[in-house]
Amino acid sequence: MKKNFSFIYFIIFLVCTGLSCNTSFRTQSLHYNKYSINDALAKDSSLLFFLQPYSNQVNKTMNEVVGIADMSLDKKQPECTLGNFMTDAFLAMAREKYATTVDLALVNFGGLRLNELPAGDVTNGKIFELMPFDNLLILQKVRGDILQQFLDLTAARGGWPVAGMTMQIKDKKAVHVLIGGTPLNPDVVYTIANSDFIANGGDNADMLRNIPQITNGYLMRDALFDYIKLLKSQGSNISANLENRVTHAK
Amino acid sequence: MLNRKKFIRNTALSAGALMAGPSLLKAADYFTPLKLTVLHTNDTHSRLDPFPMDGGRNQGLGGIAGRSQLIHQIRKEEEHILLLDAGDIFQGTPYFNLYKGEPEIKAMSAMQYDACTIGNHDFDAGMENLATQLSRHATFPMLVANYDFTGTPMEYKTQPYKIFKKGKLTIGVFGVSIEGRGLIPDTLFGATKYLDPIEKANETADVLKRKEGCDMVICLSHLGNQYKEDRAKVSDEILAKETAAIDLIIGGHTHTFLDSPINYKNKKGDDVIVNQVGFAGIILGRLDFEFSKFSGKKMTKNHNISVSQK
Numbered sequence: 001m002k003k004n005f006s007f008i009y010f011i012i013f014l015v016c017t018g019l020s021c022n023t024s025f026r027t028q029s030l031h032y033n034k035y036s037i038n039d040a041l042a043k044d045s046s047l048l049f050f051l052q053p054y055s056n057q058v059n060k061t062m063n064e065v066v067g068i069a070d071m072s073l074d075k076k077q078p079e080c081t082l083g084n085f086m087t088d089a090f091l092a093m094a095r096e097k098y099a100t101t102v103d104l105a106l107v108n109f110g111g112l113r114l115n116e117l118p119a120g121d122v123t124n125g126k127i128f129e130l131m132p133f134d135n136l137l138i139l140q141k142v143r144g145d146i147l148q149q150f151l152d153l154t155a156a157r158g159g160w161p162v163a164g165m166t167m168q169i170k171d172k173k174a175v176h177v178l179i180g181g182t183p184l185n186p187d188v189v190y191t192i193a194n195s196d197f198i199a200n201g202g203d204n205a206d207m208l209r210n211i212p213q214i215t216n217g218y219l220m221r222d223a224l225f226d227y228i229k230l231l232k233s234q235g236s237n238i239s240a241n242l243e244n245r246v247t248h249a250k
Numbered sequence: 251m252l253n254r255k256k257f258i259r260n261t262a263l264s265a266g267a268l269m270a271g272p273s274l275l276k277a278a279d280y281f282t283p284l285k286l287t288v289l290h291t292n293d294t295h296s297r298l299d300p301f302p303m304d305g306g307r308n309q310g311l312g313g314i315a316g317r318s319q320l321i322h323q324i325r326k327e328e329e330h331i332l333l334l335d336a337g338d339i340f341q342g343t344p345y346f347n348l349y350k351g352e353p354e355i356k357a358m359s360a361m362q363y364d365a366c367t368i369g370n371h372d373f374d375a376g377m378e379n380l381a382t383q384l385s386r387h388a389t390f391p392m393l394v395a396n397y398d399f400t401g402t403p404m405e406y407k408t409q410p411y412k413i414f415k416k417g418k419l420t421i422g423v424f425g426v427s428i429e430g431r432g433l434i435p436d437t438l439f440g441a442t443k444y445l446d447p448i449e450k451a452n453e454t455a456d457v458l459k460r461k462e463g464c465d466m467v468i469c470l471s472h473l474g475n476q477y478k479e480d481r482a483k484v485s486d487e488i489l490a491k492e493t494a495a496i497d498l499i500i501g502g503h504t505h506t507f508l509d510s511p512i513n514y515k516n517k518k519g520d521d522v523i524v525n526q527v528g529f530a531g532i533i534l535g536r537l538d539f540e541f542s543k544f545s546g547k548k549m550t551k552n553h554n555i556s557v558s559q560k
Contacts, residue, residue, distance in 0.1 A: 046318075
């Protein structure tokens with residue numbers, strides 16, 4: 001019975017190929033394999049050889065230890081230790097390099113390019129990995145109502161690292177915003193330290209696009225290096241706490 | 251189902267043997283499944299060395315030498331392979347700050363990548379730089395169907411799609427990438443025109459399937475897997491559901507580690523497989539497809555998907 005059935009299939013097939021209907025192929029089954037690229041794998045020696053001159057050059061400058069992290073700092077929303085450390089650096093260095101009052105500093109969450117800064121020695125290369133872009137640390141004078149719109153955008157995007165201010169996130173909006181401990185006033189002009197990437201409308205911060213930027217060409221990455229040096233001169237290492245700078249409203 | 255197929259194949263072959271003659275060869279040919287192995291990466295972000303052994307959660311993972319060796323091994327075992335990347339090759343380690351992408355592109359050429367698409371960070375050292383790195387060091391094309399580079403340094407440096415012959419199979423591969431405004435600084439994105447990825451994907455996939463007669467259409471996408479905060483934002487999920495002729499989407503941008511590929515239904519109710527393998531070359535994805543003969547009649551595909559991990 002079954003055999004007959006198959007035979008019919010075969011005849012159909014012969015007819016089909018014989019008359020050459022418009023045959024093509026289509027995917028039918030799929031097997032997925034996820035290979036972890038880890039230490040246990042053998043290495044392609046030709047690629048190790050190829051990479052050697054590049055890595056020698058990179059290591060010459062990038063393996064230098066620039067500081068010590070007392071703890072492992074990580075990247076999370078709405079608030080994280082890595083973000084707090086970085087914005088503390090941006091706020092402190094903006095105040096120093098621009099020699100002016102700066103109310104707050106922030107950085108886009110996507111601008112943190114490492115998920116974690118492990119405890120222990122921090123190399124030059126690690127800071128490059130954390131902030132690889134040549135983004136500038138710039139100042140903008142932003143009226144309170146515009147700042148509120150901008151902070152709403154950061155709230156809608158899950159909360160960004162900040163220093164010099166606190167806020168809560170409610171229904172994708174920034175609420176209970178305190179700047180230097182005082183509630184945000186829509187009529188007051190605040191000086192904010194930010195990256196030129198965001199000030200130019202990056203991450204859809206269109207409300208900042210037309211606000212003039214005060215800049216001296218200082219890189220955000222250099223602010224991190226300089227801040228680590230500053231900490232060292234004060235006898236401190238790299239660390240940060242969670243301080244409820246950005247929380248979800250209950 | 252599989253057993254039944256096997257049974258049919260065996261009996262059909264013996265029936266063919268009985269009937270003898272040249273048709274036997276054809277019969278064997280017909281029933282031996284055609285296979286294609288798709289290997290893929292995305293968002294490798296200049297991670298040429300493995301993550302350093304510094305106690306971080308990714309320590310020891312990634313690196314081109316391990317990836318390359320694994321690819322060599324798979325090439326020994328499989329005849330028909332496509333090695334693809336979904337963009338953001340550049341930026342993330344000091345290699346890029348120093349060398350602007352030269353070792354990344356050279357390494358991909360050495361591994362014999364077949365194609366990649368463009369990611370937003372591939373603009374990071376400027377379009378002129380990207381154009382230079384590709385012309386000097388790439389043995390593979392950069393595919394993107396929804397960027398118009400007219401009048402920029404990237405003009406003529408990319409192509410919308412490429413067709414690969416793998417034995418009897420004809421595979422069409424094309425690329426789509428993400429909106430530059432609000433993501434890529436204006437100074438870097440320059441005069442590049444971003445075109446609707448869904449529209450261009452439908453148009454390109456249709457050309458590949460109907461005009462070029464491709465058996466399979468693969469889209470390399472740097473749109474992102476999906477956006478929970480903004481479900482309307484174009485993503486691989488939307489691309490899969492709103493198009494009609496894509497079989498496989500190799501995604502990137504959102505650094506999404508998927509446990510297994512996602513299977514969506516497209517506009518016609520056919521399967522579209524979507525996959526993405528995190529970032530930094532920590533994972534190499536391997537999709538082994540088996541093909542069956544198709545007479546051209548409309549029928550809904552239902553893939554059997556199995557998963558394993560190595």
